[in-house]
Amino acid sequence: MVPSGSIGLALWFLIFFSLSLTNPLEARGHFGRLAGKPPQRTASDGICASSVHIFGYKCEEHDVVTQDGYILNMQRIPEGRTGAGNPAKRQPVLIQHGILVDGISWLLNPADQNLPLILADQGFDVWMGNTRGTRFSKRHKYLNANQPAFWNWTWDELVSYDLPAMFDHIHGLTGQKIHYLGHSLGTLIGFTSFSEKGLVDKLKSAAMLSPIAYLSHMTTVLVDIAARSFLAEAIAIIGLAEFNPKSGIVGKLIKGICHDANIDCYDLLAVITGKNCCLNASTIDLFLANEPQSTSTKNMIHLSQTVRDKVLRKYNYGSSDRNMKHYGQALPPVYNISAIPHDLPLFFSYGGLDRLADVTDVKYLLDQFKFHNSDKMDVQFVKEYAHADFIMAVNAKDVVYNQVVTFFKRQA
Numbered sequence: 448m449v450p451s452g453s454i455g456l457a458l459w460f461l462i463f464f465s466l467s468l469t470n471p472l473e474a475r476g477h478f479g480r481l482a483g484k485p486p487q488r489t490a491s492d493g494i495c496a497s498s499v500h501i502f503g504y505k506c507e508e509h510d511v512v513t514q515d516g517y518i519l520n521m522q523r524i525p526e527g528r529t530g531a532g533n534p535a536k537r538q539p540v541l542i543q544h545g546i547l548v549d550g551i552s553w554l555l556n557p558a559d560q561n562l563p564l565i566l567a568d569q570g571f572d573v574w575m576g577n578t579r580g581t582r583f584s585k586r587h588k589y590l591n592a593n594q595p596a597f598w599n600w601t602w603d604e605l606v607s608y609d610l611p612a613m614f615d616h617i618h619g620l621t622g623q624k625i626h627y628l629g630h631s632l633g634t635l636i637g638f639t640s641f642s643e644k645g646l647v648d649k650l651k652s653a654a655m656l657s658p659i660a661y662l663s664h665m666t667t668v669l670v671d672i673a674a675r676s677f678l679a680e681a682i683a684i685i686g687l688a689e690f691n692p693k694s695g696i697v698g699k700l701i702k703g704i705c706h707d708a709n710i711d712c713y714d715l716l717a718v719i720t721g722k723n724c725c726l727n728a729s730t731i732d733l734f735l736a737n738e739p740q741s742t743s744t745k746n747m748i749h750l751s752q753t754v755r756d757k758v759l760r761k762y763n764y765g766s767s768d769r770n771m772k773h774y775g776q777a778l779p780p781v782y783n784i785s786a787i788p789h790d791l792p793l794f795f796s797y798g799g800l801d802r803l804a805d806v807t808d809v810k811y812l813l814d815q816f817k818f819h820n821s822d823k824m825d826v827q828f829v830k831e832y833a834h835a836d837f838i839m840a841v842n843a844k845d846v847v848y849n850q851v852v853t854f855f856k857r858q859a
Contacts, residue, residue, distance in 0.1 A: 509616065527567045527569070544578070574613070576610075579600065601745050606636050611640075634657070634658040692739040793816070798830075
């Protein structure tokens with residue numbers, strides 16, 4: 448178990464999904480970039496142009512402004528390739544990515560293996576969110592991304608501002624309740640948002656892949672060592688408001704940890720996320736050409752607090768006085784996941800080899816729903832899956848996505 452007092456662990460949780468570390472580490476495991484092969488299909492012209500239109504689907508780019516001024520980029524795939532069906536009856540689905548990635552992470556396989564396109568072909572009106580700080584959501588009405596103030600946020604703000612802005616935009620255009628699907632951090636902000644009940648009037652159902660909320664049992668040696676050797680708070684002290692994995696600092700740190708601890712980091716993805724069963728090397732190469740994305744250092748600190756406290760709280764400002772100023776109480780308010788309405792249809796899918804959404808933590812999360820209406824909750828356990836399999840596995844359509852489609856259609 449990772450030591451509960453580790454305040455630097457969140458940094459590494461955020462690093463875990465970056466995968467850009469292969470270059471500094473010169474790792475050549477089956478997640479490494481293929482020698483001599485140039486990056487392909489980068490999203491310089493936008494996600495629709497690079498990763499949806501090329502498969503023959505309609506796609507729209509939308510900009511949404513949050514109440515605190517961030518301009519978020521979204522993609523809409525309004526119909527399947529054939530365009531069949533009544534547009535007025537297509538139910539909207541919002542797909543929310545995990546940490547250090549953006550919406551393109553759902554679109555790296557052939558069309559018949561990509562979840563957004565599968566949902567579109569099944570008659571859904573598909574929307575993809577891109578949270579603040581990612582490449583196409585690095586804009587603000589008044590702030591510039593090179594200003595520290597731009598990065599003054601944590602996942603609290605994703606809960607309070609980003610998701611509400613996306614929901615309001617989709618609901619305003621479609622007039623329909625929304626199916627929500629999250630992966631990793633996308634599940635955390637979903638759980639906490641819905642527990643606050645601000646979005647449930649616009650919510651039809653929720654599907655959570657590799658669900659995370661409680662993070663006390665992540666099983667990787669790198670986490671344990673990094674937690675004891677690196678403090679996320681120190682990053683803020685030296686003035687780095689933006690955490691950018693492409694800066695090279697992260698790779699050097701991991702390389703040093705692997706060397707000093709004599710850890711075999713040849714296949715770093717398996718070391719960090721668990722041994723993913725079903726990833727295609729060319730998909731990983733495409734992933735590396737497009738990811739990772741930046742987040743805020745303050746967000747890293749908040750995640751480390753989540754691990755240390757073993758409870759879901761809003762950001763802790765470090766003193767009772769400062770917390771009192773922000774919240775009117777000495778400790779930050781707690782998110783109560785069990786407050787999610789008991790009649791909300793929920794689907795969970797988690798993996799037996801996932802080192803991030805560890806089985807023990809997921810079971811504790813599921814226990815928060817012990818009073819949920821049993822006929823409104825579906826749980827899938829995929830023994831051979833690890834963290835990345837849920838978004839990039841070549842067999843995810845057969846193993847997970849078809850189950851998601853069936854679940855959403857059942858709520859019609």
